[in-house]
Amino acid sequence: MRKYTGLMVVVFVLLGAGFLFTMNDIGTGSGVSGGSGPTVLEVHGQSIDQQSYSRMGEQTLQLCSEAGLHNYINFLMAPDAQQMQQALQLGRFGYNYFTMMRNNLTAVELNRFVANRIILKRAITEMGLYASEDEVTEAIKSLPTFSSGGKYSEAAYTLFAEKRLGRMGMTERHLRDLVRENLCLNKLVNIVGGGLAPSRSATQDMLEAQMQTVTLAKVTFQRDDFVERENPSEEEVKAYWEAHQDAYKTDEQRRISYLLLTLPEDADEAATEDDKAEAEPKNEEEAKAKAQAKAAEETQKRELRATAAKALTRQIQELYDSIIESENEKLPLDFKAIVEKHDHQVTESELFTRAKLPAELQGLTLRGSSNQNRPLSEDIFKMKKSDNAYNNVSAPLPVGEHGWVVFVLEEVVEPELLDYDAARAKARAQLIGENATEKVKLAAEEARSAVLELMKAGKDFDTAVREKGLTPVQVGPFASSTPPQDEPSAQQLHGIAAGLNPGEVSEVINEADRSLFFLVEKRELEDTEENKLRVDNAVQGAEMDLMIRTFLNWINHQYQKAEVKAPAV
Structure with missing residues (x-):
């Protein structure tokens, strides 16, 4: 030590400088680096270098995923309500959002996550949000990663802290700070979106439209009937193939x-069954x-x-x-x-x-x-x-x-183009299919128009349909929750009927294998306690949906105000 005193002083100075540069990470107030290395992201005028960007981005995502903080990722990663709903579904069924998406995350998505973390930290400070050490401890104990048989496992936590955190470049302090952020995020979501209530009457009307039973009289045109009548010429088939060559590979x-x-x-x-055969019991x-x-x-x-x-x-x-x-x-x-x-x-x-x-x-x-x-x-x-x-x-x-x-x-x-001889059979079948599809749609439209004219002249739906040589088929009564087994599109028909009055005729509904229209004979709603409870649950669900959508709108607005810049991208 006496011989190399000068050298040791230099080493201690370098170690001290390194310590100062690495102090400001995920657990600090802003999570932004002190300026080590080139800037890769700028938020609210603050520069973030590569080391801090990695710590606040991929390393945090990995820690969240392995600790089970899926909703923290979802709220800060999802750009809109639709993707938020998908992410919530993944989290609800135990799948790891980051693990499933990690190889597909773009620089834009990572930028948004890191920027939203900084926006969240600013909001926590400005609104005075806080989570105590006891709250953090209880939240950690409730995470599924640290549970065994539904109960908190100290052994599982110790194993995670000793084996997993170090490999991610994290410590227990990082985990606690992240859990605290998550608790404050939940409070922020409630502050921003809580207290907003959807219209109960509108929610009730929408739900009752789904719960009611409907009785329909349906007229159907099968596409296969029109396919059998098609017989295109060789010239027509070849012309069709020439116009659609890219489809035949x-x-x-x-x-x-x-x-x-x-x-x-x-x-x-x-x-x-012989293996399972057992002697009959002698008594009760x-x-x-x-x-x-x-x-x-x-x-x-x-x-x-x-x-x-x-x-x-x-x-x-x-x-x-x-x-x-x-x-x-x-x-x-x-x-x-x-x-x-x-x-x-x-x-x-x-x-x-x-x-x-x-x-x-x-x-x-x-x-x-x-x-x-x-x-x-x-x-x-x-x-x-x-x-x-x-x-x-x-x-x-x-x-x-x-x-x-x-x-x-x-x-x-990769696929390769087929010549005419190899593609002929497929091209002919597709031409026949397209011709039949157009003709079945046209036949249904013409039949509906003719039936409506007869109904205007005073005839009922059944009589008007039969005069056109068609046969109406009754469907129902049925609710959307109990569709008839012999009607594959019952849910769709119920949804359309919910917007019509009894005695009205639907527009033509075109499906892959048929076209149809129907008359609404009856619409009825059973007044039961179960249906009332479903209305209450629907209102609660609508409140949650409104709160999430409001928060996403708010944080997207904050993202625009933050003037996020990413020169490296």
Whole structure:
């Protein structure tokens, strides 16, 4: 120490300077850097350098995602009410908004998130919003990331604090400050949008229109009847093909490597009836005992299956975390090695089309309300091939009852144009289909106009329809919540009928396979306590929707006032 005193003084000065430059981060008042490095974003005239931008942007998003602060992301990321609703749905069903979107986030979206964080901090200061240490502690205990069996787990929190926070470049102070921001954000949403009430009468009218029962008399023209009458000439088919050549191509092909994790089928489901056959109970007491034992067995099986499903979810998340860590460490993507590290095997497919996926993926759909049973093939074929290997990795996709899929897009073979001989059959079928569609629409319009003329002359709907050689079919009475099974468009018909009076005829409704119109015979509303309760719930839902929309309008206005600039973008 005596020999190198001068050198040590220099080192301590440099360490002190570094400490000063890194003090101002996510946990400080503005979250803006003290000027280290070039400016990548400017908000309210304040400059944000790359280090602070990364800390306030991607690192914060990752921390929010892993801690379960989904709504914090949603409120500061979603640009409008529609995307906010989608994000809330994802959060409601346990999906990680940032994990699902991280490879698709644009610079504009990250800029908006970082800028909105600064806007939020200013609003918290200006409005004097505050969350105590006790509130923060209780909020952390309520986060699902730190719970086990529905109760707060100190072990889960300790593991997260010791293993996950450091890898993200965060500390417990960052987590507490972020939770405090989230609590203040919730208070801000209530201040900005709370107290606004939608019109109860308008909400009630809208809901009653949905709850009422309707009885219809329907006249239908089937498209297939018109298809059978079409017989275009060869010249017409060739002219149609020449005008639409771009529509006739080979099918796009793709090749992927993937991991599919599923639970084995329940053994009872595969058992035969003979296997399940049991002797009849001798008396009521024995029957009751057997029923109780069977119920207990079923409960145990459900619990075991639920536990196994949770373990499966943890496995896929841990594996995906490894992919993210590999990307963060700037390593070349080795999907196979990462999967093998987690004791699984990658499956490598041959080239396939959208209609013919690998056998074990064929027919798989995504579960969850937001996914609406979307076919897995849609996600595989909508991904764009990127030079960045990590952008070719999908998010964990929930499939089937409990399964998960992660895939890597390896190769894309683009479609090629077909010549006339190869495209002729398809072009002819499409020409016939288009001609039939136009003719069925025209026939329905002409029939409706003729029926209305006869009704003006004093004839009822049934008589007027039959005079035109048509047959009306009664549909209902039915409510939107109890549509008839033999009417595939019952919900749509109910919605149209809700805007008509009894005795009025609808406009022509054109669908893919038919055209139709109908007469509203009856509209009735049953006055029940259940319906009154539904009105109350609808009013509460409308209040929440109005509050969220008002806050989004407010923060978008604040974003415009902040004069956000991003010279690097």
